[in-house]
Amino acid sequence: MTTTEDGAKVVGLKAVRRSSPTQEVREQLLAAIERLDYPPGSMLPSERVLCEQLGVSRVSVREAIAGLEAIGLITVQHGKGAFVRERPTSQYAAPFGKYIEVYKDELLDLMKVRGALDALAAEEAALVASPKGLAAVKDACEAFEHAAQKTPLDFELLASLDLQFHLAIAEASSSGLLHKLLTDLHGLLADSRRITLSQPGQIERSIHQHAEIARAVQSGDATSARQLIADHVLNVRQWVETFHAIEPE
Numbered sequence: 001m002t003t004t005e006d007g008a009k010v011v012g013l014k015a016v017r018r019s020s021p022t023q024e025v026r027e028q029l030l031a032a033i034e035r036l037d038y039p040p041g042s043m044l045p046s047e048r049v050l051c052e053q054l055g056v057s058r059v060s061v062r063e064a065i066a067g068l069e070a071i072g073l074i075t076v077q078h079g080k081g082a083f084v085r086e087r088p089t090s091q092y093a094a095p096f097g098k099y100i101e102v103y104k105d106e107l108l109d110l111m112k113v114r115g116a117l118d119a120l121a122a123e124e125a126a127l128v129a130s131p132k133g134l135a136a137v138k139d140a141c142e143a144f145e146h147a148a149q150k151t152p153l154d155f156e157l158l159a160s161l162d163l164q165f166h167l168a169i170a171e172a173s174s175s176g177l178l179h180k181l182l183t184d185l186h187g188l189l190a191d192s193r194r195i196t197l198s199q200p201g202q203i204e205r206s207i208h209q210h211a212e213i214a215r216a217v218q219s220g221d222a223t224s225a226r227q228l229i230a231d232h233v234l235n236v237r238q239w240v241e242t243f244h245a246i247e248p249e
Contacts, residue, residue, distance in 0.1 A: 021056040025064035028054070030201050033073060033084055044074065044082040070149055073200055084200075107192055107240055114185045115233035117178060118166060122213060122229040124173035126222040133172030134218050140165040141214040148203045158203065159194045165210055169217060169229070196236050205235070 032038055045053065050061045065082050068074045076082045125133065144161040147154065163186050170179040186193075197203060209232045216225035 021054075021060040022063040022067075025050070025054055025056055025060055026067050029064060029068060030073070030204065033068075034201050038084050040084050042084050043080075044084070046081060070151070073204075104240065107189065108237060110185060110188055111233060111237040111240065114182065114189065115230055115237065117182050117185065118169070118233055119226045119230040121170040121173040121175070121178050121182060122217060123222045123226040124175060124178070125169050126217045126220050126225040128174050129172035129217065130174075133168075133174070136168045137165070137172055137214050137217055140168040141210045144210060145207050148207055153203070155194050155198050158197050159190065162193060162197065162206065163190070169213070172217065192240065196239060199239065202239075206232075209235075 029038075029044065038044060044050070044065075047058055047061050047065075050056075051058055054061070065074070065076065069076055069082070073085060074082050075085050125137065129137070140161070144158065144165055147157050147161050166186060167179065167183060170182040173179070197206065209228065213225060213228045213232065216228055
């Protein structure tokens with residue numbers, strides 16, 4: 001680790017090699033923030049330092065920073081620099097954070113069942129969905145992405161739209177029982193959905209994963225649709241397993 005002349009740390013970053021430097025800069029910064037190399041409230045290195053460290057142009061750095069700012073992960077203070085935002089998780093420390101800790105075992109069991117049913121629904125939707133059902137899945141996917149681009153982020157709205165995406169897939173499966181079971185399960189997991197979406201980088205991951213799932217369903221690729229949504233739910237379940245609530249100040 002090195003420290004620049006303006007006091008910002010340069011941690012865990014390496015020269016960019018890929019053909020899409022903006023994307024890799026964004027992903028490297030996102031990963032560094034998730035590792036807490038740059039904890040909430042800390043300043044990212046300057047554009048000049050990032051350009052030198054990553055071997056990219058200022059345009060790539062600026063576009064990457066703008067992308068992270070758009071999803072609410074950082075805030076840019078003109079004349080000062082880019083700062084990692086305080087985690088919105090603190091908004092849910094009580095009662096939602098404690099709720100997850102207290103009922104973690106029950107939540108994990110519910111999420112295992114939900115993951116299995118979500119996977120089945122995605123598989124069936126890819127096989128039997130009507131044009132109307134496919135359109136509903138596509139619309140729900142786009143609605144979540146559109147809401148995620150607004151500033152400030154509305155986590156209540158995002159949680160609702162995330163739910164609508166999954167239920168659109170369940171409805172497209174043409175199984176009334178699957179839709180009812182998943183509606184009930186998702187209702188029980190509403191509080192945990194809000195807090196998981198507030199984690200750094202989770203919204204961007206959800207946008208990407210939702211898009212992949214929607215494409216698989218729309219193309220009729222039942223195997224991929226099942227695996228993608230199972231992985232999507234598993235990622236969230238693994239986060240819940242390691243969750244510790246932030247105590248309110």
